[in-house]
Amino acid sequence: MLILFLGITFSCKQTSDTKVMYLGHTLPQSHPVHKGIVEFQKALEKKSNGSLIVKIFPDAQLGSEREVLELLQIGSVAATKVSAATLSNFVPEYNVFGMPYLFRDKQHQFEVLEGEIGKSILEKGSEFWLRGLCYYDAGSRSFYTSDKAIRTPDDLKGLKIRVMNNQMAINMVNSMGGSATPLSYGELYTAIQQGVVDGAENNPPSFVSSNHYEISKYYTLDQHSTLPDVLLIGTKYWDKLSDQEKNWVQEAADESAQAQKVFWNESVEASMKTAKAAGVEIIIPEKNLFAEKSKPVLDKFLKEFPELAPMVNQIKNKD
Template structure:
C-alpha cells in the first residue's frame, strides 16, 4: 500500500512538471470528503475564483474522496511539495501545528457570530500563519458546524444521562477528556467502523455535526440527537509553503482572495446542508433534543484547565478568544 502511495506521488510530480510547461501553474488539491459535501463545494468555488482571477494562468486540479490518501498523508505531501493544497480538520492539523488544538476546547465560542468573529479576525489569521514554519500555510477556515451527541437507546438531556454510556470519539485526547469529564465513557474508534459498532451495541452513541450524522447513515440506528453543540472545530484550507514560495506576489494575492471568497460561499453551502440533514433525520423519526448547554459547559471546564497546564503558552490566545 505504501509503495502504491509513493508511486502515485511520483506520478503526480512528473505530471505536474509537464503540465506547468504547457499550460501554466497547476495547483493540485487533495482532500478526503465526497463530492456532495458542502466543503467540497467550497473547494470548487476556490477553483472557480482562482482560475478567473488569474485568467487561467493558475489552474486547480481537485482530488476528492481521499484519492491521494488520508488527511495526514496529504499534509505530508504538502510538506514535501508533491501536492500544493488540501482541506483538513483543525483536529488533524493540530498534530502538526499545536495552536490548532485550541479549537477543540469545549464551548470555546459563545455562538456562531463569535466563532466567525474569531476565525476571520486577527486571532484566526495569526493561527493560520503559525503553520508556515511547518510548511503548511493556512489560507482560510471552512465551517464544519458543531459536534453534538447522538445515541441509540437512551436520550441525553443532561450530562448525568451520559453516565454509563460508551461514546465514540476521535482518537484525540481533548475529545476523550471532554466525554469523560461529562460522565460518559469515551471510546476511540475508527469512523468507518462506527455504524456497525452502534448497531451491535459496541458503543452506545457518538458525536458529530448534522451533515456527518446523516451522510454516514447513523440516523438510521440512532433514536436521539442532542444538540448540545459542545465543540466547533473548523476545517482549514491550506497551501504548502513550497508551492506558495514559487508564486509571484500578484499570484499570492489571487490565491488568498480566492480562498477568502470560497470561505464565504462555503458558509452558505454548510447551512443548506445542515437544514437538509436535520429534515432527513426528523423525517426518519429521530428525536431532536435541545438541552440546557450551560450544564454541559460547566461539566467540561476541567478540559480547558488540563489544556492550559499542558500548553501554558497558549493561555493568552484562549483568553483573547474568550474575551473577544
C-alpha cells in the same frame, strides 16, 4: 512507490502558461465543504485567467487526512482540507478551537477565525510546511446515540462514545461522564450497529451523510465544540508562486470561505429535515449543564499549554 509516483505526477505540474494545483481531501462531493473548495477552484481560475488550475481529488482518493498532509509536506500534493483537530498534532494553537464551549455563537466564532487570532494561527502552520489559507464552517459537534437519549450530562454515564483520536475530544467526553472511545470514522456505522459503541458526536451534515441517523435515533444538540475545517497549501508549492499568484490564491480562498458558509447553512437545514423524517428525536438540552461539566478540560489544557492562556482569554473576552 506511491510517493515516487505522486511526486512525479502531482508536484507543481506546469506548462509554459499554466500551473496545476492538485488538491486532495476525504469528503464526498455532496459535502458543503467540497462545494466551498469548488468555489475556490472557480475563483482562482477566473482571477488568474486560467494560468492557475485546481484539480480536486475528493473521497480520500489520495489517502486519509494525515496521509495527505504528509504529501503536502514533501511537495507531492499542493493543497488539502483538514479538520483543525488534525492540525493540532502539528500546530498546538489549533487545539484552542477544540475547547468545549469556547465560542458564544457563530458570529463570535468567525470574528475570531477571520480576525487577527485566526490569521496568526493559519500562518503558524508554515513552520511545518502547511500554510493555512482560510477556515471553512464545519458546524458544531453534538452527541447522538442508538438506544438511550442524552438529556443531561448524567445520561452519558456508562455510555461508550466514539470520538476522534484527539486528546481534547477524549478529555471532554470523559469529563462529562461518558467513556470516550477513539475509533476510525469508517468503522463507526458498524460499531454503532453492533453495540461496540453506544453513540458518537458530530455535526448534522456528517450525521446524515454518514447514514448514522439510520441507527442512532437520538440527537442531542448540546453543541459542545465548534471545530472549523482549514484549507491548506503546502509551502513547497506556495514558495514557487509569484507574489501576484499568491494574492490570487489567497483572494480565491477568502471568497470561497464566504460562499461555503451559505452551503453549510443549507446543508444543516436539509440534514435536520432528513433526520426528523427518519424518526430521529431531536433534543435541545440545557447547554450550560454540559459546559459546567467540561470546565476541567480547560483547566487541564492551560496546565499543559500555559503559553496559550492569553489567546484563550482574548477569545473568550472578545466583544
